[in-house]
Amino acid sequence: MGGGGVKTLDTAYVKPGKAAAAAGRRECQLVTFDLPYLAFFYNQKLLVYAAEDVAGGGFDGVVGRLKEGLAAALEEFYQLAGRLEKDEEGVFRVAYDDDMEGAEIVTAAAEEVAVGEVAAEEGTLKLKELLPYNGVLNLEGLHRPLLAVQLTKLKDGVAIGCAFNHAVLDGTATWHFMTSWAELCRGAHSISVPPFLERTKARNTRVKLNLSKPSDAPEHANSASTESNGDAAPPALREKVFKFPESAVDQIKSKLNSAAAAAGDSKPFSTFQSLSAHIWQAVSRARRLAAEEYTVFTVFADCRKRVDPPMPETYFGNLIQAIFTVTAAGLVLSNPAEFAAGLIRSAIESHDSAAITKRNEEWEKNPIIFQYKDAGVNCVAVGSSPRFKVYDVDFGFGPPETVRSGSNNRFDGMVYLYPGKTGGRSIDVEISLDPKAMELLEKDKEFLFMDA
Structure with a gap:
């Protein structure tokens, strides 16, 4: 991509709307299908939109609309606003209550970078600045938000970079959430297809894992987490x-x-x-x-x-x-x-x-x-x-x-x-x-x- 770089403007947090807070604390055990991904990294997706009005004075309005839509989406997908926890027996779960920060939203600007440059880019290392949580292990969801979003103002559009904790959801669930969020931003009063949140219906075996911090993960995965954050040379790919x-x-x-x-x-x-x-x-x-x-x-x-x-x-x-x-x-x-x-x-x-x-x-x-x-x-x-x-x-x-x-x-x-x-x-x-x-x-x- 051309010059300019990406400048961070603000970091904020978005919680689910008031109805989620009224529901109080909620927990859901992570199951056998979830747990193997704890030593993977956050799953990153980048969507780039061409829109002159977004690039102009409308960027602040777009950010406001996206945050408002996200708060509404998290009413249904409240697990993405929570954190990973371990219960007293060492079983992982995802939990949400209103004391938690919610999802992380970073706003940024790269006003010399055009949408066409991003769309034509082959290597993800050059796209890295448009995405949050590079090199962050899913296990860090014990201390970090489970969803991070970066909204970057481009020369003629906007880039929406998302990082999802892969121990919490897969690709099908990711795109269900994204289309639901977008639906609300387009003016829907509620999402048309709510999520099925009872993951223990698929598997209900309680598996205890001796993992509490990134250094407990396999050494090769732990060292790999430095590849994308500048502490070591990236792999030659x-x-x-x-x-x-x-x-x-x-x-x-x-x-x-x-x-x-x-x-x-x-x-x-x-x-x-x-x-x-x-x-x-x-x-x-x-x-x-x-x-x-x-x-x-x-x-x-x-x-x-x-x-x-x-x-x-x-x-x-x-x-x-x-x-x-x-x-x-x-x-x-x-x-x-x-x-x-x-x-x-x-x-x-x-x-x-x-x-x-x-x-x-x-x-x-x-x-x-x-x-x-x-x-x-x-x-x-x-x-x-x-x-x-x-x-x-x-x-x-x-x-x-x-x-x-x-x-x-x-x-x-x-x-x-x-x-x-x-x-x-x-x-x-x-x-x-x-x-x-x-x-x-x-x-x-x-x-x-x-x-x-």
Whole structure:
């Protein structure tokens, strides 16, 4: 981005409206689906909006409207206004009462930076100043707000940077909150789809953890928290957004399914399975992996409809699990894409309620807090989803120009999928890779699907 830098103007806190205070203190136990994320970092999302009136004298009005809407949204999503706590037995919970500060809101200005510059930016390190809580572990939610927002006035718009404590919610819950907040800012008197807050309905085992401060987290995660806050050199990664238009997505899926059908596989692959196989093959090529080297494909799968009984789409919390597929790189590279797609499909389909319960029971017997990059060797790990309606987050000045993930929780092979701004079935693929591999991926015509 061009010069100017970001200047902090003010830091304030927003509490839920009076009704939440009248309800008194409320607590909800963190469950097995939540706890593994304590040693991850806050989950960061950046939304950038083009609006001349926002950039002009209207910025203060916009800040006021966003704060007012946030207070109303936190009436329903009150857990985001609370803190993490441990009860007398060492079980983590999220608690809220009116004595707590609420969500943190920073206002800032970068008036020489244009929306177009931010939208065109590839590397998240340059976007870092627009996002709060860089390098902050979720465990710090014992002492910090669980939601932090930075509103930055740009030359011709506004950037809304959010940091969510990942031990409290997953991507589905994040975007449910964001669309609800935006709905209220557009003038709705109440949100149209309230959250389902009873997370113990999904799992009610009490797990005691000996974690009280960041230094109790695994040493590798603890040291990693310095990577993004200037105390140590950031990892040598490059990030890039590859935009796949609807035509390319359709051709990737059609080509793969036609070949699979010709080979006798009558069950069609989904868009996600097809694109994931396409990415896995291409990244393995770019890494120049030897045939005998292992490679892992990891997807953070939504378990709301997989658990027994199923949970509603509005379930607020984490209801995801990582699903791993391991094979030799030579098999991914020498076989057509439907081989990799078949492995991914098999792993996803076998992750039913019995598999989820088994995973939970094993973890509860030996609760290991993983670091954010424990996804496996030569890994491709997919987070976010093109099903998230990120371009529906309209606060009253139109849809965002771009939606990005921050620098937290990134490692070599991390992939975020978002719907494309052009709509339809277009998908943006945000990838972090070793610079040498990224250079090869950028030149890979098969990956870029140049005939689309």
